[in-house]
Amino acid sequence: MTAASFPAAPAGTTITVHPLTVRITHWVNALAIFIMIGSGWRIWNSSPIFDYYFPLSVTVGGDPAASQDLHNETGLASALQWHFAAMWLLVINGIIYFSYGLLSGHFRHALFPVTPRAVLRDAFAALRFRLPHHLGVYNAVQKTLYLGVLAVGVIMVLSGLAIWKPGQFQELAFLFGDFDTARLVHFLGMSAIVLFLLVHISLVIIVPRTLPTMFTGRARVHGDDMHAA
């Protein structure tokens, strides 16, 4: 970690960790991702690539019992409606986030630089439980995970477009191989995002004071934030 990115505020003061745009887009994205994954699982169930079905109770998209009563299907139609509504929320919010990240310098400050050496160093430190938490500064492992999940997000939108329009966007579908491989990529991308979320949420549980910061944007500087290095 470079000295320039280290918070220079004295202990006891409050600093802004997350800009307002990042906080708003974070929570809108959380809602959109939740709907996309939940409804995606139900859509998957109607024709799974692998012999695995997601329990209907953890899927999103209307009341399956009502769908069963009304038209003899377990809610695929409504899950599709949720999926293709939340996609607008996801994409518009994503465009705002990426534009802000690129134009404001947020990406440059928060996610770069990240070198393989730093990743290895921080990963080893984390495994020995000796990776300190620096308020408002991401360690190299975090940076890698955030950059990785953003890249997966882009792949999810592209593979999603290829599945939605394998005809009109046939070049895009061809980029993934064909319709079936685009579906596979879309599924694997979802799996990667779910794995990321498991780590992401686990870390919030381990360091709970990061949660209110994601709402207020601000955090109090502790003594140990300063000394750990």
Add this chain to the structure above:
Amino acid sequence: MRPKATTGMLRNSEAARLVERRAFLRGGLSLGALTLLTGCDVTHTDEVQAVLDRVSRWNDRVQAALFNPRRLMPTYSEAEAVKDFRYNAYFGEDKVPKIDGGTYKLILSGLVESRRPWTLSELYSLPQVSQITRHVCVEGWSMIGKWTGVPFRAFLERIGADLTAKYVGFECADGYYSSIDMASALHPQTLMTFKISDEILAPKYGYPLKLRIPTKLGFKNPKWITAMYVTNRFPGGFWEDRGYNWFAGV
């Protein structure tokens, strides 16, 4: 991230507190929404359903704008075409309509000059083409097949259909019904098909007449067609009225 120089000053102002509270409330609302969404009753209220239906209509318009009437869907080689195509309907194979080709008549109505019904032999006498395309199901599976029939555009021109009308609707022997936009109906790969895998459609594949429209999802390819009409009034469809997106373009 570097601390902002103004933070200390803003922290004490009333405005900053309001912003903070609002941000917290907003976060709380989305968290609340997350927990509510898993409940079945919330996602199926009339209000929520009305919003979803409106978004689906919006998606119809977006897809109509994305639709390129000259863009051909990918075609495949004979070797890639599945010979034993999957049977698919909302009922079991034992309930497949059995239609007598000898007495069959295709009923025409709506905005067409000639509403005279067509017999099967009259339909067979029209020039036919074959194509090998991918059938994409709304459920996610897909299958490449070979279909043979009359380009739908040629038939619509033949019967003097109003090609400026908005929709073409279909009614089927099994009670199924569907409709497509005129632009997709006129697409060069849209066929009134009589054959699959070089053989006359078996009853389970829609004998005697199926619409093969590779620019749309499978459920927009009605089988056992007995009547078709041209209209400016939105006709809907069997699955479309049950929540599937109407345009359903691929």
